[in-house]
Amino acid sequence: MSTPVPLPITWSPRRNRLVLLPLSAAMVVLFTVMAFVLPANWHLNDRVAMVVSGLLFAGVGLMLARPRVTADEEGVTVVNFVRTRRLAWAEVVRVNLRAGDPWVILDLADGTALAAVGIQPAGGRVQAIQAARTLRDLVDERAVPQDGSTTAQG
Structure with missing residues (x-):
């Protein structure tokens, strides 16, 4: 780990x-x-x-200049150009940054996707990949399984 x-x-x-x-x-x-x-x-x-x-x-x-992504103990806040969206950890299913993507895309539990413009390769591909991996690891650590049971963290 x-x-x-x-x-x-x-x-x-x-x-x-x-x-x-x-x-x-x-x-x-x-x-x-x-x-x-x-x-x-x-x-x-x-x-x-x-x-x-x-x-x-x-x-x-x-x-x-507004876009940013903030992760804290309760979840993720995605600030894009116009909107801000607060997500609990359980709402984020997957963090995607594929080759050619302009920014990270979050797959959400409700079946939708959300652009996380604050993490983008335009500011440096290596930094964007590292940020996406860190966010993915945080989602994996804090996500609640689909069956509703909780996992022990520690």
């Missing part, structure tokens, strides 16, 4: 955040500065539209 992983543990595409967070801030600053240096014949509503455009671009950048 492998060494126990200290919980909670969070996986997120750090490179994405490293680029997107400063870029989002720069977009707000850039569009705000542009609104103030526009020629005098531009109206107030044009200037406001410039600032709002910068805020919208920044909002998209922040949305793209």
Whole structure:
């Protein structure tokens, strides 16, 4: 058996955040500065539209920087671009990261699948494979068998 992983543990595409967070801030600053240096014949509503455009671009950048997967004692929290979903360990049946997959896919007990965008090979294939294996091991350790009986852990 492998060494126990200290919980909670969070996986997120750090490179994405490293680029997107400063870029989002720069977009707000850039569009705000542009609104103030526009020629005098531009109206107030044009200037406001410039600032709002910068805020919208920044909002998209922040949305793209959101994904993460957090595992704790009670289960897994999957934060994707727009939605957040909390799963108990028993709800996760399998962790998949096949060649060519853009991110980890969780097969759930209700027969559906959930993308876990926070673990993706785009930020480093080796790190994504290791994260997927660690999450798979955690699911295997904490899952409740299908017959409803509990397993002894220890």
